[in-house]
Amino acid sequence: MNLLKRFAVPVACAITALAMTACSSSKDERRTPTPLTQFKPAINVERIWKADVGKAGRYLFSPIAVGDAVFAAGAGGTVAKIDGKTGKVVWRTRLHTDLTAGVGSDGTLTAVGATRGGVYVLDSNGKLLWKSNVAGEVVSPPLIGNGLVVVRTIDGQISAFGAETGELKWVYHNRAEPLNLRVSAGMTFAADAAVLAGFPGGGLAAINLKTGDDYWQAPVSFPKGVTEMERINDVTGAPALVGAETCAVTFQGRVGCFDANTGRPIWQKPFSSTSGVAQDNSTVVAPDDWSVITAFGADDGRQLWRNDKLKNRSLSVPLLFGPSVVLGDYQGYVHFLSRDDGSFVARVKTDGSAITAAPVLAGDTLVVQTSGGDLFGFRPR
Template identity: 50%
Template sequence: MTSVLSRAVHRQPARAMTRALVAVACLATLGGCSLFSKENKHPPAELKPVSGTLSVRQAWKADVGKSGPYSMQPAAAGNNVYVSSNNGNVMALEGASGRVLWKSKADLDLTSGPGSDGSVTAVAGEKGAIYAFDASGKQIWKKQVNGEVLSAPLVGNGLVVVRTTDTRVFGLDAETGERRWIYQRSQTPLNLRAAMGMVFAGDGIVMGFPGGKLGVLTPGNGVLRWESAVSYPKGVSEIERLNDVTGLPMVSGRQVCATTFQGRVACLELASGQPQWGKDFSSPSGPAQDDNAIYASDEQSVVHAFDRQNGNERWKNNDLRNRRLGAPLALGRSVVMGDFEGYVHFLSREDGQVIARMKTDGSAITAAPVVAGQTLVIQTRDGDVYGFQPG
């Protein structure tokens, strides 16, 4: 119902009935629809003709398997792309051609996309199972973290970093899977049941947390280096106070930027977490960035560009309203994002106009596009993986 994984909510099991009722209400709120009426009060915008100033061609297509109820975020490492499916498939594809380099199968259904540094590829499965594969696709270990994992593992610096929906973060040895450290924080009463990205930045791991917080962990021991608020909860009810960081934090130079649901878009100093600027904003899917701007769609799928230095709005595009846009990517002279009908939209970074559009299999695109070598890679909910090459 939204561009980020199902947008359900997570609560303590002891309050199951309340959780179910709140989840229904939250889904209705976040999806911008009514669950109790056949009338669509927020119809998706009809697509307008494209100016055609950007040439894009489909270079290849592959099939990995359906995502099921999860958001299977592809991962790029060098010239290759790594993809997974709900039914346990894990694949490495050559970015230029889509050729299958290797394919493996986990013994449980998967709940996350893969993370990879090109040497080790890790993915999460049901009941907190974590699988790791080597550069040939051979499974090298399987470990349990005893918690639901929706976010793709972060792989690099000899680590596989895994986060559970109950706010624990595990640092596992990339070669053996043995636990090096664990970071745990107190839970908020209600949080979005969605994938929350992590990224290496310098000698830290940057990640968002429920409650509108952004923080940096030390890779060697998992100690929290700093934590800062991107936004603060507002309102009276728990649903009104939902305020989680969405998507992947964007790091560039000495700056890190992030969006929250029902909160703000903001940039902070990477070294200390000191806020630089913030604007009221609500994004269900997270941001993208380039040297000049931060790009994100709001709850109505209106796309905005904010100046990275001061947060001033550079432009916004209403043409894709209510099309449930997925996470964006800044690529070349465009900002790329998919929608609920499987269209891939290319917006000009200069003025936000749609300059190209490609059609996939018709199923939703919720995961962010990635770039492998010179190829833009898109994965749909029905499991088709596309390689596009913009001109």
């Protein structure tokens, strides 16, 4: 296999990450969220619009941006396409089911996950095109591209359907683990050749889009400890991909980068995260499960900087955005950190509810979704 030339530069029982971290703060003073400190903003961030898609409930909902459009959903069944420049709703659909994950889109088709393993795919006007089911709960956003809708269940099983017809093409089975985190473990396309996915147990794989067989499997980390709780070792978030390097992080394990053609490790460091990583040509950034943010050199894993001023604030997956690293927290604040040294350069408030998904970029508009059901569009000035 040689995926190098085709890579595009872009991102059992389940236990919730919150139950293992922030929710324990009432019993463990070490988990008390750090109060926010004042600073002089270095950039001005203006809120330019707000839209509503419905509350997340107990699920984790992620928006997706395709060009200037934003696609988002809420637990009550609402799916919407929004103009990222203005916040105007292009179309809004109410599915007669409760949703558990969303959304995936290629700009034309849009997919969401529903209760009891339901998969719903909408056309370019927001009308239902087809629906199907998978054997398990869907809590991660589907992927749409290369003529497929790719859906994963919480246990790591991945199913691929024909995008236009809903015909099942293949199913990839991962080894079952007795316990796994209830987190949004996403997937990433490697151009038109493979889908990259991490799994409970610490494994990372590149899966052939045509056959559903894996090109390679590689361990990001290995389970340790005696009890089943101590041995939870899930890959969290979606594998990041830049060029021929893919990076991933596990809970109670390691962060590392791999050659996406072969799965060969490039570098790995001890680390633990319940959210995920962001990556570009020079930097890999991740908050650990104490919400301490670390930036690593993408080529060798050397530590570039560390910021512990947001400790225990249940940070989202980061976004590398121009000169900033952008993350949301459990109180709905959006934090902008300097890519150079991790210092604060801006902070904006949303609706006060948690931001659990990575911010996305629609054109030149930064978009975040809160668990309270609001989408906010921001633009640095």
